[in-house]
Amino acid sequence: MKRRQFISKTALSSLAVLAGTNVVFGSNMPEGYEPLLNAENDPFKMFGLDNDMTVLNKRPWNIEAKAHLLNDRITPSKYMFIRNNGLIPEKIDADKWVLTIDGESAKTTKTYTLKDLKTKFKQHTYQLTLECGGNGRSEYNPPAKGNQWTIGAVQCAEWTGVRLKDLLADVGVKGDAVYVAYHSADMHLSRDPKKEAISRGVPVAKAMEDEALIAFKMNGEDIPLAHGYPLRMVNGGWPASASGKWLKRISIRNIVHDGKKMGGHAYRMPKHPVAPGTKVKEEDMAIIESMPVKSLITYPKSGATLKEGQTLKINGHAWAGDLQVSKMQVSIDFGATWQTCKLEKPVNRLAWQHFSADIKFPKKGYYEIWAKATDSKGKSQPMLVPGWNPKGYLNNACHRIAVKIK
Amino acid sequence: MKKYTKIIYLFLLLFASIGFYSCDSDKKKDATETKKVSDDDKIVDGIHVRTGLKDGKGVLVVAHTCTVCHSADIVMMNRMNEERWNETIKWMQKTQGLWDLGENQKIIVDYLTTNYPMPKATRRANLKNINWYDLK
Numbered sequence: 001m002k003r004r005q006f007i008s009k010t011a012l013s014s015l016a017v018l019a020g021t022n023v024v025f026g027s028n029m030p031e032g033y034e035p036l037l038n039a040e041n042d043p044f045k046m047f048g049l050d051n052d053m054t055v056l057n058k059r060p061w062n063i064e065a066k067a068h069l070l071n072d073r074i075t076p077s078k079y080m081f082i083r084n085n086g087l088i089p090e091k092i093d094a095d096k097w098v099l100t101i102d103g104e105s106a107k108t109t110k111t112y113t114l115k116d117l118k119t120k121f122k123q124h125t126y127q128l129t130l131e132c133g134g135n136g137r138s139e140y141n142p143p144a145k146g147n148q149w150t151i152g153a154v155q156c157a158e159w160t161g162v163r164l165k166d167l168l169a170d171v172g173v174k175g176d177a178v179y180v181a182y183h184s185a186d187m188h189l190s191r192d193p194k195k196e197a198i199s200r201g202v203p204v205a206k207a208m209e210d211e212a213l214i215a216f217k218m219n220g221e222d223i224p225l226a227h228g229y230p231l232r233m234v235n236g237g238w239p240a241s242a243s244g245k246w247l248k249r250i251s252i253r254n255i256v257h258d259g260k261k262m263g264g265h266a267y268r269m270p271k272h273p274v275a276p277g278t279k280v281k282e283e284d285m286a287i288i289e290s291m292p293v294k295s296l297i298t299y300p301k302s303g304a305t306l307k308e309g310q311t312l313k314i315n316g317h318a319w320a321g322d323l324q325v326s327k328m329q330v331s332i333d334f335g336a337t338w339q340t341c342k343l344e345k346p347v348n349r350l351a352w353q354h355f356s357a358d359i360k361f362p363k364k365g366y367y368e369i370w371a372k373a374t375d376s377k378g379k380s381q382p383m384l385v386p387g388w389n390p391k392g393y394l395n396n397a398c399h400r401i402a403v404k405i406k
Numbered sequence: 407m408k409k410y411t412k413i414i415y416l417f418l419l420l421f422a423s424i425g426f427y428s429c430d431s432d433k434k435k436d437a438t439e440t441k442k443v444s445d446d447d448k449i450v451d452g453i454h455v456r457t458g459l460k461d462g463k464g465v466l467v468v469a470h471t472c473t474v475c476h477s478a479d480i481v482m483m484n485r486m487n488e489e490r491w492n493e494t495i496k497w498m499q500k501t502q503g504l505w506d507l508g509e510n511q512k513i514i515v516d517y518l519t520t521n522y523p524m525p526k527a528t529r530r531a532n533l534k535n536i537n538w539y540d541l542k
Contacts, residue, residue, distance in 0.1 A: 056479060056483065057476070057483070058477040058479055059473075059475075059476050060476065139530070139531070141525070141527050141528060142485075142486075142524065143525065145486070146480075146484070147480065147483065148483040189476055189502070190503040192503060302533065303536045303538045303539055304539065305540050305541060306541055312541070368533065384530050385530060397530065400533065402533050402536045
């Protein structure tokens with residue numbers, strides 16, 4: 001391409017971004033919402049976040065927590081990670097919001113207002129763990145592409161809504177149904193209205209679980225804008241990208257859903273383990289389903305200094321995707337010996353579990369407390385970063401905090 | 407956004423783009439000119455203020471090209487070698503609407519590999535940035 005053409009194209013795209021959508025795509029804007037333009041807005045005010053949250057990316061918004069911020073049993077939104085693939089819709093009119101259910105394997109196509117959902121179906125409330133598939137990506141080497149999440153892209157909130165399976169039954173599901181996909185109101189970063197930012201979902205069996213919700217409330221209130229107001233599909237225990245925000249449409253597919261970020265390397269792992277840095281062909285990648293076993297020490301904050309002889313009470317959460325956590329251990333000698341923690345049962349399936357322990361230290365000095373969870377099938381968290389993969393997913397290596405005894 | 411703010415942005419951008427265009431014949435001169443006409447390209451303490459990118463050869467090309475669709479954060483966070491940056495650019499062209507970068511591609515990739523190099527390999531790094539405090 002000639003330089004002059006290139007420049008004019010660059011300038012034009014920049015204008016579209018800076019000056020507003022009315023310049024380029026204005027006439028194509030879908031009704032009922034506008035994407036949020038102002039990247040300069042203060043995310044802490046805009047999303048009501050605690051000042052200790054870490055902003056990884058301003059456009060799109062990607063923000064994570066720190067371990068000690070996640071100490072609550074139910075995560076409040078001020079400590080909740082935000083992972084966006086596109087631009088957050090703005091000026092949402094919940095009264096006009098319509099959810100459509102369609103697809104090759106839907107016996108009928110139906111639409112529902114929020115009022116329909118709230119009045120025609122039984123409501124259910126579950127605590128559901130949502131963790132970004134790329135949580136922990138920053139530790140992979142060679143570095144994997146994408147937002148460099150450390151440990152804070154996980155949360156467990158209380159979601160209220162209707163069961164996805166009740167909605168699917170209302171529409172009718174044909175025998176050949178394979179996947180239940182979501183379509184959302186967020187906009188692709190390029191602002192091209194023909195492109196979706198993300199459109200994923202889950203296989204029918206996962207969608208039919210009791211805990212699979214179409215939620216309109218989070219922690220007893222309207223879902224915050226950054227987390228999908230006014231409607232979100234919530235599939236706990238799987239990469240949080242399987243839980244579509246700003247939900248507009250559910251498609252019952254007769255194939256594995258082929259929406260945005262279902263193919264290629266997105267949210268996929270190599271079918272067979274690969275050496276670090278290996279190029280993996282797309283056909284050799286498989287969709288991530290359940291997240292692996294993992295845990296966080298949420299109290300105390302790393303860096304605690306104690307007096308000799310003082311007992312340290314620690315606590316945290318552990319989760320295991322579709323499974324339960326059956327054992328929780330901590331070590332203060334880099335894994336040479338392990339101490340078993342008190343571990344609570346989950347309040348419901350797919351909710352994280354709380355653990356606690358009293359730790360004594362033999363002498364003065366620098367210590368690290370390492371936490372290791374084991375799931376109901378006997379798999380534990382590795383102490384080292386697990387198998388390298390092209391996009392840096394599923395790092396469930398043990399969390400650790402530093403402690404000094406004076 | 408108010409109407410007049412939009413107009414100001416339009417002008418800023420127009421100036422920035424003109425500055426950018428003339429840049430290739432004399433990079434040094436252009437950088438100075440662009441700074442003059444636009445706050446958008448101010449560099450303070452070795453940092454391109456609007457984007458947060460480190461100052462270095464090619465920083466304006468990177469700032470003008472790589473923040474059209476996304477913020478510079480995602481660029482700075484990622485550490486790749488020349489081959490993988492080129493692959494990433496190809497991927498953005500294939501799927502994200504990125505245009506042909508022409509000779510700017512080499513300027514951009516050189517800037518990134520020089521200013522945001524790959525880290526040393528480790529399977530688990532030491533804990534960093536520990537803020538010690540007395541636990542009560």
